[in-house]
Amino acid sequence: MIKYHPSKQLMHKHLAGELPVGLSVAIAAHIELCDKCKCEVESIEAKQAEQFFNSQSVMSDDHDDALSTEDDLLFDAMLSDITSLDVDAQVVRHEAKMFDYQDKSVQLPRAIAALKLGSFINAGKVSRARFELDEGPMRSSLLHIKPGGEIPEHTHTGFELTLLLDGTFEDESGKYVPGDFIMLDGRHNHTPKTEEGCLCFTLVDNALHFNKGLSKLLNPIGKLIY
16 A cells, blocks of 8 residues: 655645646656545645636626627637537547566556656666656656665765655665655665565655765765766
């Protein structure tokens, strides 16, 4: 069962179109995977619609209730144009996009499937490909950790968002399942590892800071490789 979700504040900002692209994509993908958040979005949208129509009703009371004959004709013409369109031309079809890894195919959430993905870079059991988005300092990626793989213990000089798409992984805080939306920052140290392998959408806005072993050698060039 999914245990980690975007905050209500993030959900409202997402629906208002106030978030960076990568973060909005992650939330949209989570909503597609999470029935609880899907219901939450429907509730928020219903309340927003009610507030909008109530405000429009108040505004209309301050004006003449009757439309002029000219307005009626313009509205009828617009409605006729809309209803005369070929129905098929009005429907946007989203083809399911599959991603192959570990000898299986995984269907990507629509928001992620719509993005253009670059080439994978491999480092041991960890592979990463960046999505081609113009996000300033933010980096959106598809991350694959092979069975038995882990990312050395690290903290964050900015924030790190992980949306688990397939498989499972765990760290010091617990075990995560597909759909979990995990946001961490400099207050957190963790060592993500997976027994069965996993596929994640990740978003960071600054370099990781490794705490132990040879991986600490990457810290001086962290900004170049995050």
